[in-house]
Amino acid sequence: MSWISSYFRFPLIWKIAIGFVLGAIVGLLVGPSIAVIRPLGTLFLRLLQMLVVPLIFFTLVVGAASVSPSRLGRVGGKVIVYYLVTSAVAITLGVLIALAVQPGAGLLMPAEAPEARTPPALSQVLLEIVPTNPFQALSRGDVLAVIFFALIVGLSISAMEHAGDRRVKEQAGLLFRLSQGATEVMFRIVRGVLEYAPFGVFALIAVTLGTVGVRALVPLGKLTGVVYGGVALQIVFYVVLLKLFRQGIRRFFSAAQDPMLTAFVTRSSSGTLPVTMRAAERLGISESIYGFSLPLGATVNMDGTALYIGASVIFVANVAGVSLTPAQLVGVIVTGTLASIGTAGVPGAGLIMLSLAITQAGLPMGPVALVAGIDAILDMVRTMCNVTGDLVGTQLVAATEPGLEAEEAQATSVAR
Incomplete structure (x- = not known):
């Protein structure tokens, strides 16, 4: 049908934008009863999450196997x-x-403190990176364990490609081409899933605003402003980095707008990963770089979440009437940076990090109830910042590895 063809030809970014605006309007007009369409948004999230583990595995294998171990060490x-x-x-x-805005000043402690979810110890997080059963890690979606196993497989293929035995080289070439084919299959599925994105975006935004409502932002307007303003400054920082490395700002954000908007509405760095990888392709970045950096960044690079943690800790201290010492502030910064390693790139994971930072600073957990009330609104912008930071880092690393494409071409010809 002609209208179906017109839909597929219409630019994806505009379809998503239209879904976002319509969803916001409908959500505010209808109110909480709009939750009836929640399954449409949940379906979109599930489709994206369906792709995460196989996409991470195959792209990391290809990325690790595409370059020599010494080159991979430098890129990594x-x-x-x-x-x-x-x-x-x-x-x-x-x-x-x-600290400058004092977002929690004047607010009262909630009557009842929510039950805090105890975050795992950092040593436990690091140990669980090494899976006892790689196939179980794949089935459970343990992203850090999957990343570790995929890197080991990719590095082993790379070592086989540089071995002296011709038979071993041929086997490496077969495994490499198989992984490349599987990656291409995943990207084709991604393109199909993205055509459903506008409907999923519509439902996600409508349910969020219909449930939370505009008035929910009023008592926490300062904290919301701090987080959104901080993310804007963090993106300015990214622009400065891109300028320093002589990268085109307009070209970068033209490619990055799809994953930025997708991250904003899905609130999932991992779920946005297929879209982020597609943007990296548009920027002309080598797969051996983005296949390594983006899956890793979706799990360990949480710039927006780190910013949210810093602002929320000060907010909690304000509400509790506690003045943090310089030593406590340094502790919050160090803890928040390291805790991002174990934070899954899924909606709401930032609250686990916040609990860890609050505990480390010796603050009461009661005021976290206030932050949790608008976590969905804050999660949108911090996830967008997370994904943007991943893509900026990938672009900068690619800019410092100008000879990688030639090396890949040579490695591929040898594999064949």
Whole structure:
């Protein structure tokens, strides 16, 4: 039918934007009863989440196997340093802005404190990166364990490709091409899922605003302003980094707008991963770079969440009437940066990090109830910041590895 063809030809970003605006209007007009369409949004999230584990596995295998072990070590080092530095900058920014604004001043402690979810110890998080059963990790969606196992497989294929035995090289080439084919299959599924995105976006936004309502932002308007303003400054920081590395700002954000908007409405870094990878392709970034950096970033790079943690800790301290010492503030920054390693890129995971930071600072958990009331609104913008930071880091690392494409071409010809 002609209208179906017209729908598929219409730019995706505009379809998503229309779904977002209509969803906001309908949600505010209808109110809580709009929750009846929640399954439409849940379906979109499930479709995205369906792709996460296989996409992470195959793209990381291809990424790790595409370059020599020494080259991968250099790329990986750059990615990890970038993620740690930008997360530290983000949480520091959140703390400083909140200290200036004092978002929780004048608010009262809630009558009952919510039951806090105890976050796992950092040592336990690090140990669980190594799976005792890789197939169980794949089936359960343990992203960090899947990342570790995929890197081991990819590095082993890379080592096989550089072995002296011709038979081993041929086997490596077969495994490499199989992983490439599986990755292409996943990307084709991604393109199909994205055509449903406008309907999922409509439902997600309508239910969120219909349930929370505009008035829910009033008592926490300052905290919302701090988080949204802090994210805006963090994106300015990204622009400065892109400028320093002489990358085109307009070209970057033209490609990044799809994953940024998808992250905003889905509130899931991991769920947005297929869209982020597609944006990296549009930017001309090598798969051996984005296949490593983006899956890793969706799990360990949480700039927006780190900023939210910094601002929320100050908010909780204001509500509790506690003045944090410089040592406590430094502890919050360090804890928030390290805790991002174990934070899943799924909606609401930031509350686990917040509980950890609150406990570390010695603050009461009661005021967290206030933050939890608008967590969905804050989660939208912080997830968008998370995904943008992942893509910026990938672009910067790619800019410092100009000879990678030639090396890949040579490796592929040898594999064949």
